[in-house]
Amino acid sequence: MVKTAHPRPRTGAPVISRRSALLGLGGAAALGLTACGPPPTEESGSGPARRVKHKYGTTEISGRPSRVVTVGLTEQDYVMALGVTPVGVREWFGGHDGALWPWAAELLGDDETPEVLPVEELNFEQIGALRPDLILGVNSGLTEEEYTTLAEIAPTIAQAPDHADYGAPWQEIAAMVGTALDREAEAEALVADIEERFEQVRADHPEFAESTGLLATSIEGEAWAYAEGPAPGFLTQLGFALPEKAEALFTDEERAPKQVSLEKLEVLEADVLLLGVYDDPDNSVARTDVFSELDAAKEGRVLEMPEMSRLNGALSFGSVLSLPYALDELVPRLVDLVDGDPGTEPAEVE
Incomplete structure (x- = not known):
């Protein structure tokens, strides 16, 4: 999570202010x-x-x-x-x-x-x-x-x-x-209910445990990959594993986000690629020729999430209230993404 000044869009990890949400900066005054x-x-x-x-x-x-x-x-x-x-x-x-x-x-x-x-x-x-x-x-x-x-x-x-x-x-x-x-008992009940929902999804969709999932973002036309934060944690709780090539990026103890050059976008290959779009969609890395050559893009395994969409907000918050919403909205889309059929497109995130 946030320790040093690294790009941190909201799905990766919370930070302060719009600019710091993208660039990992922030501050306070007494x-x-x-x-x-x-x-x-x-x-x-x-x-x-x-x-x-x-x-x-x-x-x-x-x-x-x-x-x-x-x-x-x-x-x-x-x-x-x-x-x-x-x-x-x-x-x-x-x-x-x-x-x-x-x-x-x-x-x-x-x-x-x-x-x-x-x-x-x-x-x-x-x-x-x-x-x-x-x-x-x-x-x-x-x-x-x-x-x-x-x-x-x-x-x-x-x-x-x-x-x-x-x-x-x-x-x-x-x-x-x-x-x-x-309200300790109430809090414990909330946690238990949500963990039970994650367990049920894993049981209903064993294919998730056999698949890889990755969160990436497009920030001012630059690509970033993430291993820690609410959205990567959400995928992990559903059973997804981080792709090996992406895992190799995170060698530091804090597993901070890593910028990925357009020449090396292949490290974003995953069975499921969630792409947070933090800029004009027309300027997103998803609109580049090199991104379109990724197998994930060709096979319809990319889900773009606009910055202010409810789904992006729910994954960013990763809270006892937003997680149930994220489960309702994202799980059906993940099923479509991992089914191996390029013709099965997940519902667009608005």
């Missing part, structure tokens, strides 16, 4: 704090305390928080899935109201739409004005300075320990958020 707005409810301050370990220590939380602010990139999905509507959500991408993609927005009901926080840098004044009783940055790249500032506003859970920034698996994010919200 601002002064102000406190205003309604106080936390009594419910949030009562009940047994829980301790949650994270990158910068251990945070103790009492009761059931009700004014939650998420400063990572996908925690809003976990909070909504566990029955809490956050008061503030850090926007990643998509431009949806409340920074909620459809799979989360449908759970909003009559609750107030969350206030959107900017993704490029933390606005501590804005966060403080929301009077949170819990701040979640589990799927984030918070610096220690940022964490310290946030912890002065409210109990704060930084990114998971023992993982790279933005690198915690969705199961661990669910467990940490569930503990923080005093």
Whole structure:
């Protein structure tokens, strides 16, 4: 996941801002704090305390928080899935109201739409004005300075320990958020349900375990290959293996994304090639002559996913709410891709 400045489109691994989503850059600035707005409810301050370990220590939380602010990139999905509507959500991408993609927005009901926080840098004044009783940055790249500032506003859970920034698996994010919200059992049930769905798909489609799958992207006309992140992890959970030629690209410990020159596009050959398109489709590597010569392209085993499509968003978030959507939408397309029939084309991703 994100450790250093490498191109990181959203399906590969989360990063900050549009440009950093493509080029692996980001940053944050500390601002002064102000406190205003309604106080936390009594419910949030009562009940047994829980301790949650994270990158910068251990945070103790009492009761059931009700004014939650998420400063990572996908925690809003976990909070909504566990029955809490956050008061503030850090926007990643998509431009949806409340920074909620459809799979989360449908759970909003009559609750107030969350206030959107900017993704490029933390606005501590804005966060403080929301009077949170819990701040979640589990799927984030918070610096220690940022964490310290946030912890002065409210109990704060930084990114998971023992993982790279933005690198915690969705199961661990669910467990940490569930503990923080005093909804451990509900979180465990969500994880179990989704893992059961993956298991069922593997049982229904043993051909997946006999196939290779790869995520690649087209960024400003350049090709990139990925071994880590939500979308590669999704393929792995379905039983797909990384192609040998692609596997050979990832020799460093973090298995960072690798740029692939047009002269070496053959390393993208796979039984299933998911291609995230992060530029004008007409300028995509998929429109080049050399790409069209790939067996995967000739045999109809490439699925192009526009940047702002729901499927790309679902794979990018890789959350307890988006994964069921991705399973519903992608599995039928994967079946068409691996069936060996060039005439079987998967439904176009819009």
